[in-house]
Amino acid sequence: MKFEIMRHRLLDGLNDVMKAVSSKTTIPILTGIKLEVTEEGLRLTGGNSDITIQTFIRAEENGEQVIRVIEEGSIVVQARMFYEIVRKLPTSYVEIEVNAHFHTHIRSGKSEFHIIGQDSSEYPLLPEIQDNRQFAIPADLLKSLVHETVFAISTSESRPILTGVHWSLKNGELVCVATDSHRLARRKMTLEQLPIGEFSSVIPGKSLSELSKIIGDSTQSVHVIMTNQQVLFKTSNVLFYSRLLEGNYPDTSRLIPTEYKTTVTMDGKALYQAIDRASLVAREERNNIVQFTSLGDNVVEISSSSAEVGTVEEEISTTLIEGEELKISFSAKYMMDALKAVGGHDVKVQFTGVMRPFTLKSVHDDSVLQLIVPVRTY
Structure with missing residues (x-):
């Protein structure tokens, strides 16, 4: 096997397959990457017990020659070592040649590495998947x-x-x-x-x-x-x-409520930032709990307290509050994660009671729904 390849394209492919390579594996060959070169291009494969990633670099891309194939073949090389070598090579082209006994030579400019490869026939085959689903x-x-x-x-x-x-x-x-x-x-x-x-x-x-x-x-x-x-x-x-x-x-x-006692419509970004500020105090307590209270006149209060640090209170105007008054506690982290997923636009937060799960969704798009279980604080 012998070929030349643009270093940046080889590195792109390695960056993908390295995500599947684990140093902790019961199958030693899976600490390696399989390289297969044909006239069409180079196929790189990396895997572990959970995922397998295979990427293909074409010999020619957009009219430009990326790989010059001199002799077709395949080899398995130690993944971390090979990746680090390619990453640090001095020029924009790499020549890879495999001789007898899987001796692999990597050349770039005046830099030359000799590493021991493994027989590619010992690398696990990819799963066979029917495409009817x-x-x-x-x-x-x-x-x-x-x-x-x-x-x-x-x-x-x-x-x-x-x-x-x-x-x-x-x-x-x-x-x-x-x-x-x-x-x-x-x-x-x-x-x-x-x-x-x-x-x-x-x-x-x-x-x-x-x-x-x-x-x-x-x-x-x-x-x-x-x-x-x-x-x-x-x-x-x-x-x-x-x-x-x-x-x-x-x-x-069955966990998602169908009826609500309180609905609050407000700017998701403003709510996120207020909870973020309140969590500065909440984080000092192990549970990172923030309290959400409806005050009337379309205003809610975000608050938190810590015996060691002190308290924080902040009032935010809402677009609309419908239904019963409410005072509820929840994890600041969970609420911030949910708001990030819904996006920074207007959100609708719907409550079914102090100790019942509540939901968040965008006012403009209900395809994304977040549900959080509140925390008892008394």
Whole structure:
């Protein structure tokens, strides 16, 4: 195997696949990256027990030669070492040559490295996925979907199913839900050409976070192919496989109230900033609790107190307060996360009582819903 490649394109590809490489693995070859070069270009593969990422760099892009292939072949190289070598090479071109016994030579300018590779035939094959459950999502929409839900997954392994986001397809609608049992984030979207029938999967939150980084600012559509154990996200040059979480996701639809006693409509950005200021005091207490009180005349008070630091109180004007007077306490962090997901525009906060979960959504768009369980402070 022997080829030359533009260093910045090789580095771009490595940046993608490195997201799937773990130093802690029971399969030693997975600490490596598989390189396969053909006349068409270079395919890089990295994986761990949860995700596998494969990216393809074409030999020619936009009329420019990116790779000059002298001899086709494949090799597995130690991921961290190879990445660091390429990152620090002195010139804009890299020559990679593999000789007998997997000896791999990396040359750039007057710099030359000799590293020992491994037999690529020992690298695990990619899962075979049938494409009968396939649909497409615009990349920017997929990225916002991840942003609006993933933060609400559980970080505790005591209930592994809650460390993922539940995706369900039904009647032409995709519904994505994440919850850690103290809060919930839900995003709904209507998509064209969804597969017939109903099905659902729980995708690990960590997988979705890594996927979001790889998508970046892409404007392409991402094809999503689901099976019972794997999901594949496919773009023109990246394949992103993730295992699915096993088990039944709890029925969260019954947690979302259908009737409300108090509704407050207000500027989401102003509410976020007031809670952010109140949390300066709240953070000194371990529970980071902020209190929300309706005062009448379309005014609410955000307050917090700490025995060691003191108190903070701030009044904010609202657009409208409907229903009963209210005094409720909640986690400042949870509320700020929810407001970030909903966006900085006018929000509607709806309450069903002092100790009942309450919801947030945008006044202009109810496709994103956030639910928070309040905190008892007495």
